[in-house]
Amino acid sequence: MSAPDLPHSAPAAQGVDALGVHAFLDALEAAPDIEPHSLMIMRHGRLVAAGWWAPYTAGRRHLLYSLSKSFTATAAALAEAEGLLDFDAQVASYFPEFEADITDPRSRAMLVRHVASMASGHRRDTVDEAFGRNVSEPVRQFLLLPPDADPGTVFAYNQPATYTLAAIVQRVTGQPLTAYLRPRLLDPLGIGEVAWLSDRTGRELGFSGLHATTDAIARFGQLYLRDGLWEGERLLPEGWAARAAHPRTPTAGLMGDVNRQDWDRGYGYQFWTSRHGYRGDGAFGQFCLVLPEHDVVIAATSATERMQEYLNLAWKHLLPAFGPEPLTGREAADAELRERLGRLALPPAPGRPEPFGRERDWAGAVFTSSDGAGPLRSAGLTRDADGWTLTLTGERDRPDRPDRLDLRIAGEGWTVAEEPVPAAVSGGWSDGGTLAGDVVFLETPHRLALTCSRAKGTLTAHWRTSPLHPGPLTALRAPRGSV
Known part of the structure; x- marks a missing residue:
């Protein structure tokens, strides 16, 4: 059975200027290093703009890369609420079979909240070491890598930290992330089926590999915008959204690029603080932007290595489009935007269907x-x-x-x-x-x-x-x- 559509509205009725959305689309399509794949904008709980650049389509799942991390943190929050997981417990306590091997005091001091906030104490991404060719158990290998500093004191975008959080959730629940989230989150939200890449141990990766539709991203963001409430039902613990979005570890200047302003605002529980609101994001421009100050969620997929440029364009063109009151006399502009969103397409490569000559x-x-x-x-x-x-x-x-x-x-x-x-x-x-x-x-x-x-x-x-x-x-x- 298909999920009900999100509530729709004309942009003007929700105080959204269609001209600002047009300007954003113009800027995306003019940027040589950004290939947009989809865009959905929700305002005041209503879907005001949605489009897919053909050959991408609405019903097709898309690899979300590190936006997967935000779903992993959500699973951890649900496990905590059920008494299965403690954010203040030692990570090693969930893997007693490895405890005898873990002798470094910093590794033993690492808590669940440290891996959930990219503050394991390592100053680098340890993914190559933890997932090396001869490594049969990435969690064990990660815990055997001595942190460079006390856990909780430094930030490093470290894939095995999220993998370990995901491994804890899967261990304490006895289920893959997808199976655990399905009745608690995915089905109530109307998302339904998703897919998640697994590794050689059979675990779903947690730090990457989730495939879901843009509609799923939008619903997920709207749930966070409403502090875990969906159609009057509480799906997430009260206050969890604020906990997840609160910057716990400073990140300024640590991502290697002085132009990454939206990566310099701190990191929460698998969410980034942005110049505006907060977000989950994944490599090459997979975004879930939650903007409480505007009562807006923006869900987007794309292919770009210029993720900061994408956000710059959103802040430049979309933020001014979100007004405080409904707009009147904008029926033609809204209709024009709706028509444009329905015919978005990536330019095909040129060429003839038949060869020249013989x-x-x-x-x-x-x-x-x-x-x-x-x-x-x-x-x-x-x-x-x-x-x-x-x-x-x-x-x-x-x-x-x-x-x-x-x-x-x-x-x-x-x-x-x-x-x-x-x-x-x-x-x-x-x-x-x-x-x-x-x-x-x-x-x-x-x-x-x-x-x-x-x-x-x-x-x-x-x-x-x-x-x-x-x-x-x-x-x-x-x-x-x-x-």
């Missing part, structure tokens, strides 16, 4: 990677009555585990395939000797650009944003079989 020069052609180190090993072209198929072979292709995608070349626009991974391709022949295109992996932020040279028989390919979870091309999708 088809037989291309039919059956095989192209091999020109550098031997890219994401693709080879590409091949075949022709049938319905047109051309481009077969991509990933660099992780094995006889017992094929890593291949078959994509139809259709010329203008995007052509979507659902298997073996949801992907969309655009492009075609740009001249007599070159076939070029883009492949968008629709359940992730990632786009692959490729070029095949007929004269050289070579293939070049590169990511516009490189996936952070290693794996084959066929793994660039939400895991199936989640709850």
